[in-house]
Amino acid sequence: MHTAEGGIQEVIVTAQRTSGLESKTPVAMSVVDGAALAAAGLDRPSDIGARLPGVAINGAADGLRITIRGVSNADATEKGEPSAAFMMDGIYIARPHGQNLDFLDVDRIEVLRGPQGTLYGRNTTAGVVNVISRAPTARFEGAAGVEMGNHGSRKADAVLNVPVSDAIALRAAVSTNRRDSLLRNGQGTPHTLGQDRDATTGRLSAKFALGSSASLLLRLDRSVQRDNNDVIVPDTNFYQGIETGNPVPYDAGTVARLTNAFVPPNTVPEQGHSRRASTGLGAEFSWDLGPATLHYLGAHRRFDHDFLVNYYYRIVPGFALGVRQDFDGSFEQDSHELRVATNGNGPVSGQAGIYWFREEMAQLATFRDLELIGLPPYYVFPSNPVTSSSRALFGQVTWRALDGLRLTAGARRTEDRKSRYGSTNLQQEQVFNPATDIALPNAAALATGKTTWRLGAEFDLAPSTMAYATVSTGYKSGGFNDGAAPDPTLVYRPETLKAYELGIKTRFWANRAGLNLSAYRYAYDNLQLSGVAMVQGVPRFVTANAGAASVKGVEVEGVLKPVAAGRLSYTLAFTDAHYLAYSPDGVHSWAGYKLDRAPRAVFTLGYEHGFQLRDGVMKAGVFSRSSSESTIGVPSQLLRYRIPGRTETDMRLGYEPAGSPWSVLLRVKNLQNKVEPVTIDSFGMTVPSEPRAVALRVDYRF
Template sequence: MRNSVFYLVAVSAFAVAAASGTPAIAQDTAADEAVDTSNDIVVTAQRKPELLSKAALSISAVTGNDLKAAGVVDATSLTIAVPTVKIDQANGLQITIRGVSSADGTEKGDPSAAFMLNGVYLARQQSLSGAFFDLDRIEVLRGPQGTLYGRNATAGVVNVLTKRPTDKFEGAINGEIGNYGTYRTDAMLNIPVSDNFSLRAAGAYNKHDSFLVAAPGVTSRLGQDQDEYAARLSAELKFGGEGQGNLLLVGDYAHQGGAGPQGVRLANFYSGFATTRPLYLAPSSAEARTVDYAIVSDPYQDNKIYGVTGELNWDFGPVNLTYLGSYRVFDRDSRSTYISANSGRFAEQYVSGKSAANSQELRLATSGDGPLEAVAGLYYFREHATHMNTVLHDYVGYALYAFLQNPVNSESKAVFGQATYHLTDTLRVTGGVRYSKDLKSRDGVTIFNRTSQVLDPNTYTVASVNDAKRSFSKVTWKAGVEYDVSKSILFYANAATGYKAGGFNDGCRSGSDACTSPVADDALYYKPEELNSYEAGIKGRFLGNAVTFSAAGFYYDYTNMQLSSPGPLGQTTLNAGKAKIKGVETSATITPSSRNRFDISFNYLDAYYTEYRPTAALDFAGKSLDNAPKWVVGAGYTYTAPLGNGGDLSAHVDTRLSDDYVLTNFANGTQFRNPSTTKTNATLTYNAPENRWFVQAFVKNAENTITFSGYGSGRVYVSEPRLYGARAGVRF
């Protein structure tokens, strides 16, 4: 604790000194009314609309137009726009923020960072896939958000916000073609039916061939492809006098087809991978992506994602009421090839199941110009998953090996409140608290059959009962102070806590029904993980708004980390002891003229275990956490040349340099090190007058850098290779 306080004070002193020691900045904004916020982004991260430059927390926000220009078409490419966030395709989508992550993408697992769609928590992060079209913006909150968001927001929050209906008739059509047989298209139509009622319809279709390479003799479909379509219909009704109330309804549907995610062998990247110090082989892009094993089943995925969300707002004068409700379904059906732990045996693998999630939230927030800003609310979430199972054919002498879990339930209830009080015109204090109670349960079995591949209860043998039930509760809080150094520069400091509920592994507890092979509690159950965060930062604009900047320093105390690793079959999650995380994040946008824009970021991270033994003989104290490079640098430049016809020609290049980092198999303490990398992207765009249409050439990952982003018992998933092509779009 003494170290964390010292670190926070040091960062605070540095930030205040930096602000107070730049008289030119203060003079530049001395004229209060001269501050221009026209290019600022309005965000709702703190459950209220505010300018991004005035939000007293570590937050990045990227508009839908900027996402499209950068080629961010799915969650894994979000790193292009937000270099401090890492999202990988592993067993589902795995997000890492400041070294905090979760590798458990199973039906019982929870992410450490909360994925949100229009403010609604997504239980299965894979279901975010079909949402990346017709976007208003994406907000990324770094650090624990245990007060206003709460559920599984230890690392932070990624909130994808789609476009709302407007009172203007408009439409758009966009298309893309590229290598690997890439075809993408999306369209939007907005119709104001009346003065108070508007509709917005949008859809997208995305397709590309496999990014993998077939070794001689491999003729099956390879996976790592895409064949997806999605649609969304939004309706907004305004009612009451002078816009007193509004109701937004959104329905969406997406289908994920193609061969689906499919890995390559770990031997593509490492030798001696069964030891604690595997040797990185530095494969070429093609070598890293080569499938050199027999695909024993024709892979496919047939996943359906759909849901409906309603948001009701009513202005009572002194307070505003908001109700946010949603029902979402992720229906999964897929087949792939399973690679056993020694990468020498292969089997047919099926994964199917259905997750239905019900989310309800009710909030009251103050309005007006008083010294107190407050929000309080109630939250309820329930997920019910059925027939989620994995079936392995011909695995080590078994004709059939399966996990049949039915049902898997998760329930969360919370009450929360947060308030900010204006002590003076420039000084504010914030306090917040949340009480969360979580209940998790599962009924299931692990079965095998030595003679038949039919799931027949009369012939298969129950290897173990997978019944478990446990509840968890926690009070999380936030305390903060913010100070306006000038009208355009903000200093803030926050202390906050984060919490993610515990859970269970396969097996059953002694004394439970039908449990013939009980598992000890410390192996069956794992505890909640908890994080205490201390952060100070400064952000703002100066030099006539030619420079926008932010800088933050943070320190985390992290206990009972939930670490997941694949076993010979299934996945096991255990608690690590303790970890420390500290770092500095900086970013700046410099616009010396209307033609030139520079984007720069530098991020330093020191994330390591202080107490953890993955095995009795191996001490991880001092070793790095997963997905935690020491430094990440981002740089971008855009040159825009106006043309005589009123259009413009824009050239953009950006690059991300990352230090090396590790991924760990916690079952045996093996750390796989990914080397330092660079990935560079570039675009050349012609925008017609009044932005009526555009055409763009692009390249992503010009270096053709390949890293592996997740693994499962001998199988690893690889990142995208070099992509290039052209985009075009028209608005009307």
């Protein structure tokens, strides 16, 4: 970061795959640095969406749910793909349930809004969330912190950076995070419920200087989460009139909304559990060849997940069953990218590269307690293997046509392949018996491809003011449902988007104020919408193309330093995202209805101030977010849930003695202690947001 005396910080970003100032990057984006994350207590990806314009990032029961400008996705199964790419140090993380891991030693998070199909590739119709960790440096330093709060919250983390020699630097980081359940059990069982925390995360990094022109950065990370997947309550905790097809929100206390009092008529819940283990090895290599630099970025990652979860499974309006699901899955992915980027400030600059990705999955999902709807005791989905591969060629060129005018053109050709071998089994016992059980094949293979492109123009209106205009496209690969050919509903088409955007980025008032303004319009075709529906007498998770949608809006993001010790930040987002043509059942039309998690207006305001005391510095901060109402739709049930508008406020107060390595911080999140639905699925299972959290933290740095 760079800053002038009393001015706002200029952030160095890599949104265009090369380093540059955020204020000179022609992309609608937000940057949250690691220090701000720690101060606000935002310790995993699902925490940051409330801080960003046009963005909702939620921790759903089946993984991370990212919505950017109304573009989202609900299929977190092994055959689904996201609409927004989630990346860790530039590495695409494919499975949503492997994305919401604890932050560890983060340098910054770059959130790019709008399709990024040229430089980032497939599954970026909505945008990109890239979490960038700190790399080893040439300075010996370290830090440690401990934190305690309500709900039994306790956390500890530490970082150590060691320069071994002029050519080698090492960095190690570790954290542990614990919390009791936020939900209350009203089912009459002794079991604990979910929304608890039990996570341990570590990372080792090594940076090597290979002569004067090349460097290699290696990262090894490991995260294990042992918590409870029973993170839901019935939608009746929030809504009345569901049986009429028109859910209406009603007032209820926070404790009541966080209580699961559903007593299944057909079974007794078991103690839920979950274990997520994620391991990754990544490498970044760069070699300065003079006129150009060669970059390599690659990684191997493995994610293992097993759990037992108790469902609230609505069969018909007003009647629900209890269903237990056991799951065991393993997911491995490999990715490699080789890229060449020009150096210098000549009239033409550019980059080009090749990309390869492959993922292989094996899983076993078992549902019990569905006998009342005519199914046998075990309803089982074995899948092994499920494979997904992608390869791409891409390039982008920028021409400095005139002083202050730059024109950009880029394109990417992506080829995707998917295949799955498995079945839907109707079993009498836990182990399949071919003499008594039925196996319905789930076998499919699909190849899709798309050329995405980007055209852009940038113009310097003044030394610190830039305007830009872009036209870009996005692409999310197609897929297949349960079943086998020749089922006509087996395959669904790729999702595509064309985006038009105008923007201005400016710094003014002697660099004490900054403003980013963007206006956009999307043409959105073949939306992939998912939910559970009855197919041939059995429930299946089905994805279908939803026709077309229109998305348009305006976003404002600004910062102001009225005094040297004070900083005011604000965002404002107006969004109009609705279906143009969509019928969930072929009879009812949802044309004109809002897309999910796209409130018409969201406003955030934050202020922080440092008070110089005789024996130290006290820092105070407040952040508030106000949102108009939004919608969560369940197309397979023809239900639309209205999420009322709300305001949520966070506050913090810290103190650092003069000349001391110690500091202390008191933090309150969700001061109003209100909760709302985060996700609602086809069965009525609702993940609520988190109640008020209070924490006291102590840090030591050297």
